[in-house]
Amino acid sequence: MQRSRARSAALASGFALLFSSTALTAPTAALAQAQAEVVQRIAVRGNERIEQATVLSYLPIQPGDRVDAAQLDLALKALYRTDLFADVRISAVGGEVIVEVVENPIINRVIFEGNRGLKEDKLRDEVTLRPRGIFTRARIQQDVQRIVELYRRSGRISANVTPKIVELPQKRVDVIFEIDEGAKSGVLRTNFIGNVEFSDNDLRDVVVTEQSAWYKLFSSNANYDPDRLEYDKEQLREHYRNRGFYDFRVVSAIAELSPDKNGFVVTYTVEEGPEYKFGNVEVATELEKLNKETLVQILPIREGQIYQDERIEQATDTLTFAAGAAGFAFVDVRPRYTPNRETRTVDVTFQVNEGPRVYVERIDIIGNTRTLDYVVRREMNLAEGDAYNRVLVDRSRNRIRALGFFKDVTIEEVPGSAPDRTGLQVQVEEQPTGELSFSAGYSSVDQLILDLGVTERNFRGRGQNVRARVSVGSLRQQVDFSFTEPRFMGRDLGAGVDLYSYRYDLTDYSAYRTNTIGGGVRLGFPLTLNARASARYTLRRDEVEIPASFCDPNAAVVSISLCQQRGAYTTSLVGYGVRLDRRNDPINPTRGFYTALNQDLAGVGGDVNYLKTEVEGGIYYGFSPSFILSATGSAGYVDGWNGDTVRINERFYKGGNSFRGFETAGIGARDLNSARGDALGGKAYAIGSVELTVPTFLPEQYGVKAALFSDFGTLGMLDDEDKLTVAGAVDPNIVDDLSLRASAGVSIFWRSPMGPIRFDFSQVLAKEDYDKTETFRFSTSTRF
Numbered sequence: 001m002q003r004s005r006a007r008s009a010a011l012a013s014g015f016a017l018l019f020s021s022t023a024l025t026a027p028t029a030a031l032a033q034a035q036a037e038v039v040q041r042i043a044v045r046g047n048e049r050i051e052q053a054t055v056l057s058y059l060p061i062q063p064g065d066r067v068d069a070a071q072l073d074l075a076l077k078a079l080y081r082t083d084l085f086a087d088v089r090i091s092a093v094g095g096e097v098i099v100e101v102v103e104n105p106i107i108n109r110v111i112f113e114g115n116r117g118l119k120e121d122k123l124r125d126e127v128t129l130r131p132r133g134i135f136t137r138a139r140i141q142q143d144v145q146r147i148v149e150l151y152r153r154s155g156r157i158s159a160n161v162t163p164k165i166v167e168l169p170q171k172r173v174d175v176i177f178e179i180d181e182g183a184k185s186g187v188l189r190t191n192f193i194g195n196v197e198f199s200d201n202d203l204r205d206v207v208v209t210e211q212s213a214w215y216k217l218f219s220s221n222a223n224y225d226p227d228r229l230e231y232d233k234e235q236l237r238e239h240y241r242n243r244g245f246y247d248f249r250v251v252s253a254i255a256e257l258s259p260d261k262n263g264f265v266v267t268y269t270v271e272e273g274p275e276y277k278f279g280n281v282e283v284a285t286e287l288e289k290l291n292k293e294t295l296v297q298i299l300p301i302r303e304g305q306i307y308q309d310e311r312i313e314q315a316t317d318t319l320t321f322a323a324g325a326a327g328f329a330f331v332d333v334r335p336r337y338t339p340n341r342e343t344r345t346v347d348v349t350f351q352v353n354e355g356p357r358v359y360v361e362r363i364d365i366i367g368n369t370r371t372l373d374y375v376v377r378r379e380m381n382l383a384e385g386d387a388y389n390r391v392l393v394d395r396s397r398n399r400i401r402a403l404g405f406f407k408d409v410t411i412e413e414v415p416g417s418a419p420d421r422t423g424l425q426v427q428v429e430e431q432p433t434g435e436l437s438f439s440a441g442y443s444s445v446d447q448l449i450l451d452l453g454v455t456e457r458n459f460r461g462r463g464q465n466v467r468a469r470v471s472v473g474s475l476r477q478q479v480d481f482s483f484t485e486p487r488f489m490g491r492d493l494g495a496g497v498d499l500y501s502y503r504y505d506l507t508d509y510s511a512y513r514t515n516t517i518g519g520g521v522r523l524g525f526p527l528t529l530n531a532r533a534s535a536r537y538t539l540r541r542d543e544v545e546i547p548a549s550f551c552d553p554n555a556a557v558v559s560i561s562l563c564q565q566r567g568a569y570t571t572s573l574v575g576y577g578v579r580l581d582r583r584n585d586p587i588n589p590t591r592g593f594y595t596a597l598n599q600d601l602a603g604v605g606g607d608v609n610y611l612k613t614e615v616e617g618g619i620y621y622g623f624s625p626s627f628i629l630s631a632t633g634s635a636g637y638v639d640g641w642n643g644d645t646v647r648i649n650e651r652f653y654k655g656g657n658s659f660r661g662f663e664t665a666g667i668g669a670r671d672l673n674s675a676r677g678d679a680l681g682g683k684a685y686a687i688g689s690v691e692l693t694v695p696t697f698l699p700e701q702y703g704v705k706a707a708l709f710s711d712f713g714t715l716g717m718l719d720d721e722d723k724l725t726v727a728g729a730v731d732p733n734i735v736d737d738l739s740l741r742a743s744a745g746v747s748i749f750w751r752s753p754m755g756p757i758r759f760d761f762s763q764v765l766a767k768e769d770y771d772k773t774e775t776f777r778f779s780t781s782t783r784f
Contacts, residue, residue, distance in 0.1 A: 039063050040095035047101055048171060050084060055099060058082055067092060075099075083136050105135045105173040114179040117156060123177075126150050135165070135173055147177060153225055158182030187211050188263040194251070194270045198239075206239045207232040209266060229253045229266065240272065244306040246339055246346055247273030276307040279338075279345030283319070285352035289326050295319060295352070307346050319352055324391035330355040358388040361421040364414075367428045371405055375463040376426060378487060379403065381529070388413075388422055395529060400428065402586035405458045407431040463487070465496075477503040494524035494534075512565065513545040514649050527578070534577040539606075543568040544649060550674075560725060562671055562678065565648040572606035575599055583620060589630075590622030602650075603642060610646055612638040626695035633688035645719040651681030654715045656777065659687055661711065661743025661762035666772035668715035669736040677770055680718060680734070687713030691747075703751030712742040712766075735770055742766040 039061060044052045059075050061067055072090050079088045079101070087102035109131055112123050127143040129135070144161045151159035159182050166174040190211050192200050204211070209228050233250040240248035251269040258265060281303060283295040299315045316333045323331040332355035338347040360382055365373045379399040381392040393411055400409045406428040414423040455467045465484040471477065480500035488495035499519040518540020526532050544565050551563035576599060583592035595617035603609035618632035640646050655666030665679035691709040698704050716738040725731045745762035760777045767773060 037066065037092065037095060039065050039067055039092070039097050042097045042099065045098065045100045047103060049103055049106070050101075055079070055101065059099070061097065067097070072097070083134050083139075086136075103171060105167070105171045107131055107133050107135050107175055108168055108172040109174045111174060111176045112179060113176060114181065117181050118150065123147060123150070127177075129175055135175065140165075140175065144177070147179065151179075151181060153227065156182050186263040187266055188258055189265045191265065191267040192270065193267060195272060197243075197245070197272055197275075203236065203239075203268075206235050207268070208235065226255065229255065232268070236268065236270065238309065240270075241307075241309040243308070244275040244277065245272050246276040246307050246337075247271070249273075274341075274344050276339065276344050276346050278303055278305050278307055278311075279340060279343070279347040280349075281347075282349045283352060284349055287323070287328060287352065287354060289328070290323060290352060295322060295350075298322060299350075301348065312348065315348075315350065319350055321391050323352060324389050328354060330357050330387070356420065358420055358422050360384055360386050360388055360424055361416040362423045363426065364423065365426050365428070367406075367430065369430055370461045371428070371430065371458060371463070372461045375403075375405075375458075375461065376400060376428065378492075380426075382424070393424065398584075398586055400426070403458075403463065405430065405463070477505075488523070492526055494522075496522045498522070512562070512648065515543040515545070517541050518571075530582050531578065531580045533579075536575045536577075538571070538573050538575070538600075540571050541568065542571060542647075542649060544647070560731075562648065562680070569607035569647075570605075571602050571608050572604050573600050573602035574604055575601065589620040590625075590628050591620060593617065593619040603644075608640075608647060608650070609642040609644040610638055610640045610650060612636070612650070626693070628693040630691050630693075631688070632691075633686070635684075635686040637684045639683060640719070645721050646683055648681065651683060652685045652715060653679060653681045654685055654687060654713070655772070657758075659711050659713065659741070659743070660709065660745060660747070660760045660777070661764045661773060661775075662741065662767075663772040663774050666774070667741050667767075669718050669734065670770045672733040672735060672770065673731075677772070679772075680722070680736075682716040682718065682736070684717040684738070685713065685715040687711065687715075705749040707747045707749070708744075709747055710742065710744040710765075712740065714738045714740055735768070737768055739768055740766050741768070741771065 041063060042056060042059065042061070044055045047055060058078055060078055061071060061075055065071075072092060076088055076090050079085055079090075079099075084104055085101045086104045089098075089100040091098050091100075107129055110124070110127065110129050112120050115123060126146045128139055128146075129143055140163045144163055147161045148159055160180040162178040162180075164176045164178060166176065168174060187209055188211070190200075190204055190207065190209060192203050195203060209225075209232050230253075233253055236250055237248060249271050251271055253266070253268050255264045255266045257263075278301055281296065281299060281301050283292045283299070285292060285295075298318055300318065301311050301315050305311075312335050316335060319333045320331055323333075332353045334351045334353075336349045336351060338349070339345075340347065362384055363377065363380065363382070365376050368376060380396045381399070382389065382396060397409050397411050400406065408427075408429045410427045412425045412427065414425050416422045455469065457465050459466045463486050465482070465486075467483075468481045470479050478500065480498065480502075482496060482498045482500075484494060484496035486494045497519070498521075500517070502514070502516040504514045504516075518538060520536055520538035520540075522534060522536040524532055524534040544567060546563060546566050551560075551566070577596065579594065579596040581592075581594040583589035583594055596615065598614045600612045601610075602612075614634065614636035616632070616634035618630060620628060620630045622628045636652055638646050638650060638652070652668070653665040654668065655662035656664035659667060665681070668682040668685075669680040671678040671680055689709060689711045691707045693705065693707045696704050696706045716736050718734070718736050723730055723734045723736065742765040743762050744765055745760060747761075748759040750757045750759070757778060762775055762777075764771075764773045
């Protein structure tokens with residue numbers, strides 16, 4: 001920064017003002033040595049910016065009061081405490097109290113010079129001095145310490161900060177922090193003493209502090225930070241205690257500056273002790289509704305297992321939830337340890353007692369800048385005045401997250417007005433729920449796609465779902481509108497209406513196109529805390545188109561059974577669904593299961609009659625946050641009644657996203673009369689999938705996840721009439737085999753700026769000769 005000589009002189013004088021012992025260090029007060037007398041008048045002198053009435057308002061004396069030297073001293077201290085004045089003198093002469101003040105200057109600007117390692121915004125957030133604020137020496141010294149501490153935590157131990165001020169007219173100053181950042185204090189070496197079971201390299205992966213290296217340009221942990229050493233000690237303790245070393249302790253963590261002062265050598269001295277296993281595991285309780293033997297059986301601990309602290313925590317949570325489910329809203333679970341050093345076992349007894357009764361005094365919703373309060377409150381399983389129950393709190397959080405309106409949801413307890421009162425603070429972070437889109441793209445499923453739509457999942461912040469969409473692709477063209485009210489008539493009833501028009505061009509997979517126009521109404525309601533049911537009615541008009549040339553008897557290129565599917569007809573159906581969801585998280589489950597049943601009966605009016613049944617389910621088990629194993633499956637069966645067969649567009653088609661490794665409609669019955677091998681679908685299917693989420697070792701902000709998978713299942717079973725020739729004989733060119741198909745591969749999920757995308761790399765393990773396979777597919781994904 002270029003500064004003129006005049007400014008340099010002003011800076012020097014300002015620096016003198018800052019450190020002047022006469023003006024700032026030892027302000028004086030000339031107190032009259034007089035007996036107590038009555039104050040007739042109070043005069044204020046020296047104030048330029050501060051009104052006299054303001055000064056008088058801070059004084060603890062008024063005209064008519066009797067004052068002495070002690071009271072004048074109290075008045076002097078009261079004015080100093082305001083931080084408005086650099087110097088104050090108070091004297092009392094002949095009934096007149098004279099207050100002489102020197103005002104503290106106003107800060108014009110706060111300037112940082114020499115900062116390269118830390119951004120100015122970060123420094124401004126740290127200091128308390130602000131433009132248009134009052135300048136005091138105490139505050140500037142406090143800010144210097146804050147800046148030095150900030151640099152120390154970023155690894156610059158030798159940073160130095162020099163405060164300076166520049167006096168300006170009208171009692172204003174510029175505050176300048178001249179910063180000498182110094183070199184970063186790296187970690188030259190990390191040593192461990194006393195470790196036998198784990199090597200130095202193993203333990204270096206445990207602690208957060210990293211050894212400095214030229215390639216760690218963007219690592220903030222390769223700098224020395226004394227506070228980080230305390231965290232490292234806890235990390236070491238956690239590592240050893242979760243691997244059986246009950247007696248483990250960190251004797252010391254010492255950092256020594258190298259002789260050339262270019263970095264630190266950090267040395268951890270540890271005592272590992274012997275490896276322990278769990279001994280007797282018991283549950284002690286006097287609560288009549290809790291069976292001790294049953295509680296022991298549900299614990300994630302067994303005698304003979306390697307001792308682990310984290311299993312103790314899991315067991316405590318398990319018992320807390322079990323007691324809550326049994327009706328005990330207030331429970332106190334405390335593990336007691338009895339180490340046996342001769343047998344190297346640790347006996348653990350979980351003491352389960354009824355805790356002090358606590359009631360929910362209030363529920364505060366924070367962070368909902370758009371969503372109305374009652375939309376969040378109605379998902380809570382607790383109300384103000386209810387007994388506090390941790391199980392219900394966790395269920396409430398899952399219900400709010402399942403709305404899909406928020407990036408994150410946390411529920412914290414806050415102190416209430418009494419020991420037996422608590423508040424619940426529901427902190428939510430809004431995320432976009434509406435979309436006005438016009439997009440074009442390409443997918444290996446739909447090929448060219450043009451999309452124009454308006455979707456709002458939280459209409460007017462009331463939780464209502466509204467969608468209007470027009471989509472045009474090589475495979476499908478659709479126009480649809482839907483509206484859902486999640487709390488119909490103020491009750492826990494989800495009601496909705498759907499209107500749509502679809503056109504599917506399946507000529508690349510089979511020999512027909514379908515046009516559908518229709519609508520429906522639906523209603524959903526809860527059965528239990530974890531189960532819901534739904535009912536629906538649908539009325540639609542379907543038309544199946546097959547080119548006439550395909551069905552010419554003299555040059556038929558498709559089977560007669562397929563040609564018989566041509567025409568338009570009306571479908572009127574009623575249906576219901578039941579779903580049980582016991583997953584621990586509705587978005588990214590790591591534990592639990594779900595199952596669902598859906599049935600639709602067509603024939604309540606209309607031209608077609610069939611009964612369609614589908615079931616699905618899944619189970620999840622997380623070994624760690626990065627390794628999650630899931631097994632999911634679905635099965636379905638459709639059959640006609642009242643003499644009807646199942647039409648081609650009501651059958652099941654699987655492949656593509658529903659069975660990786662096979663093309664869309666790539667498995668199932670097929671008509672080989674055409675060179676294309678038209679897919680005929682099937683009346684029955686059963687498909688399972690096993691998937692293991694694995695780490696990608698990429699930063700979370702990239703939004704990339706990966707999974708290993710294996711899909712397996714079958715599809716087929718046509719009506720006998722659909723396998724005949726014109727002469728009534730079985731058509732040998734129609735193949736229908738319920739044989740097993742299987743595939744395995746890798747899926748990559750990427751939350752890209754353009755939306756979620758899934759890449760599937762597959763290898764088919766079992767198939768029929770007529771199946772259509774693929775090794776790669778990319779498409780949009782509905783779940784990450």
